[in-house]
Amino acid sequence: MTSPASPPVNPxxxxxxxxxxxxxxxxxxxxxxxxxxxxxxxxxxxxxxxxPKLVEEAxxxxxxxxxxxxxxxxxxxxxxxxxxxxxxxxxxxxxxATQILPVNGSREALFALAQVVIDPSRPGATVVCPNPFYxxxxxxxxxxxxxxxxxxxxxxxxxxxxxxxxxxxxWSRTQLLYVCSPGNPTGxxxxxSEWKTLFELSDRHGFVIASDECYSEIxxxxxxxxxxxSGLQAAVQLGRPDFRNLIAFTSLSKRSNVPGMRSxxxxxxxxxxxxxxxxxTYHGSAMSPMVxxxxxxxxxxxxxxxxxxxxxxxxxxxxTPVLAEVLDVALPDAGFYLWAAVPDGNDIGFAQGLLAQYxxxxxxxxxLAREAHGINPGAGRIRLALVAEQAECLEAAxxxxxxxxxxx
Numbered sequence: 001m002t003s004p005a006s007p008p009v010n011p012x013x014x015x016x017x018x019x020x021x022x023x024x025x026x027x028x029x030x031x032x033x034x035x036x037x038x039x040x041x042x043x044x045x046x047x048x049x050x051x052p053k054l055v056e057e058a059x060x061x062x063x064x065x066x067x068x069x070x071x072x073x074x075x076x077x078x079x080x081x082x083x084x085x086x087x088x089x090x091x092x093x094x095x096x097a098t099q100i101l102p103v104n105g106s107r108e109a110l111f112a113l114a115q116v117v118i119d120p121s122r123p124g125a126t127v128v129c130p131n132p133f134y135x136x137x138x139x140x141x142x143x144x145x146x147x148x149x150x151x152x153x154x155x156x157x158x159x160x161x162x163x164x165x166x167x168x169x170x171w172s173r174t175q176l177l178y179v180c181s182p183g184n185p186t187g188x189x190x191x192x193s194e195w196k197t198l199f200e201l202s203d204r205h206g207f208v209i210a211s212d213e214c215y216s217e218i219x220x221x222x223x224x225x226x227x228x229x230s231g232l233q234a235a236v237q238l239g240r241p242d243f244r245n246l247i248a249f250t251s252l253s254k255r256s257n258v259p260g261m262r263s264x265x266x267x268x269x270x271x272x273x274x275x276x277x278x279x280x281t282y283h284g285s286a287m288s289p290m291v292x293x294x295x296x297x298x299x300x301x302x303x304x305x306x307x308x309x310x311x312x313x314x315x316x317x318x319x320t321p322v323l324a325e326v327l328d329v330a331l332p333d334a335g336f337y338l339w340a341a342v343p344d345g346n347d348i349g350f351a352q353g354l355l356a357q358y359x360x361x362x363x364x365x366x367x368l369a370r371e372a373h374g375i376n377p378g379a380g381r382i383r384l385a386l387v388a389e390q391a392e393c394l395e396a397a398x399x400x401x402x403x404x405x406x407x408x
Contacts (some may be wrong), residue, residue, distance in 0.1 A: 004231040014149075015142040019135060020367040022379035026158040027348060028355055037359035040396040042066045044363075045337065049257040049311060052304040058290075059261075060298040065289025066154040073277055074102035081299040082265050088302075090233040098270040099243065100212070101277055102295070104261040106214045106251040110178070111140040112268070116279045117208045120145025124173035130161035130376040132185055135211065137178040146175065150372035158332075159186035159339060163197065175206040175259050182215040182228050185368055185383040186334025186339045188221075197232035203243050208272065214264070216314050217305050219334035225283060228334050232267060236316050243268040247276070254336070255305055256298040263295045264285065312336055315390045323384075326404035338384040339365070343404060345380040353407075358399040375387040 006241065017359065018026075033039060073079075079096040086092045094100060103109035118125055118141070127141035130149035141148045148172050153159040161179070181190040202209055211231035213315035219228055231248045235241070250266035266276065287295070298304075316331060320338065323329050328341035342350040354360050363385075365378030386393045394397075 008215050016139050018142070020334050022362060023367050024351070024363060028144065028406055029354060031352060031356045032357070033355055033359040034357055037399065039359045040388070040392055041111060041361040042384045042386070042396055043361040045252055045386060047156060047257045047259055048176070048387045048389070049308055050300070051258050052298065054254055054297045054301055054304070055258055055294045058294040061161060062290040062293035065293065066382055068289060070282045070286040070289050070292065075289070078102055078292045081296045085299045086232070086267065089345070090176060090230050092232055092236060094267050095270065099273055100267045101266055101273050102265050102292065103383060104265070104285055104287055105253060106212060106249040106264045107136055107188055107283065109211060109249055109264065109266050110136050110212060112279065112283060112285070113175055113210055113276060114140035114144040114146070114297070118144035118146045118277050119175065125175055126170060128166055128170070128172040128174050128177045129185065130178070132177070132365060134180060134184050136290070142389055148372055152373055152375065152377040153186055158188050159183065160183050160188040160190065171201055174205055177202070177207055177209045178212065179209060179231070180212040182219070184215065184335065185337045185365065187335040187337060189228045192234055192237060195231060199235070199240060201249050208245045208247065211246065211248040213248055214254055215335040216250065217255040218309055220313050220316060220331055235244050244346035245269055245272070247272055255309060258298065261294060263291055263293055296386040297352050314388065314394050315386045318390060319386060319393050319397045322394065326401050336386055338386065339381055340384060341381050343407060344368050347382050351382060354400065354403050358397050358403050360396045
């Protein structure tokens with residue numbers, strides 16, 4: 001009897017690296033945390049504030065939506081509410097019918113867009129990413145048949161990506177550029193001048209820009225320019241009202257504390273939105289009618305967003321000075337992470353020791369980055385997600401201070 005033939009497997013799956021949290025679990029599996037302390041996790045960026053009541057009520061009021069198939073393009077009322085939000089937030093006029101598409105959270109859309117954009121038959125197909133980065137960018141590039149190239153963050157510029165590290169030959173092969181503003185994990189926000197540079201590169205080389213803006217509503221300063229700039233907003237200010245080769249991604253997960261609802265949108269170049277809709281029609285990624293109704297309620301309300309932002313501001317104002325007593329750390333431009341340097345530069349050892357001795361979980365920065373241009377730009381730093389209640393975040397900060405002082 002002959003053995004059955006092995007089934008074919010996409011060889012690109014073997015290129016995927018374990019997710020940072022999988023790698024961290026492997027690095028800490030032999031550690032028994034000190035039982036004198038209750039566990040506190042600052043590792044995962046999962047919002048912990050309560051979901052808005054108006055969202056919960058909208059979900060419950062629209063359960064009959066379970067009885068019908070949703071359209072992939074979304075209900076016109078949802079696209080209209082998103083268009084209205086873009087007008088209120090950024091002063092933009094975005095066509096709800098042709099320039100907006102609801103998505104099931106920004107994560108799946110960031111991945112799926114690469115499958116639409118990338119032509120792997122073109123020699124040297126490349127996707128450029130910031131470094132450190134959200135690992136979906138790398139995975140999307142690899143599974144689409146492209147090679148990732150990385151622009152390291154620059155500590156001298158508040159950890160903004162240094163796009164000048166990408167040479168002209170690499171730009172010429174680039175088909176897709178991921179940007180993240182406000183950045184994960186650094187919180188850096190891209191200014192208009194940086195957008196101008198990237199748009200000029202896009203025009204010269206013909207690549208698409210995917211602008212990940214899921215942290216846009218959590219920021220810490222007041223004033224006319226305090227709110228992070230959107231790529232769409234930058235495009236209009238720079239005379240590109242058609243959003244040529246630009247797709248922006250926004251999510252309700254952080255803005256409205258509903259990560260489990262999986263709701264967001266993409267907006268931008270109508271030609272790419274049309275292609276993306278075609279792909280998603282086959283991909284089977286239509287948003288549930290009840291989630292659409294709840295999303296409309298969320299996009300139409302700013303009161304809960306203001307309250308959410310105030311809670312983060314209070315936490316960062318309380319925690320940052322405590323940690324700054326022993327770590328190199330500063331208030332970011334936006335987002336809900338602190339990006340702190342550890343005393344001896346060993347971010348993995350620091351995370352392991354902190355967990356063992358004080359039962360606090362943090363994410364080593366080197367797990368969020370790749371070796372590029374001779375260094376791992378996340379090495380020597382840890383990412384702290386201030387997503388829990390203020391008292392818990394402060395308790396974690398005090399334990400970190402004790403841990404560092406004992407190290408010294």
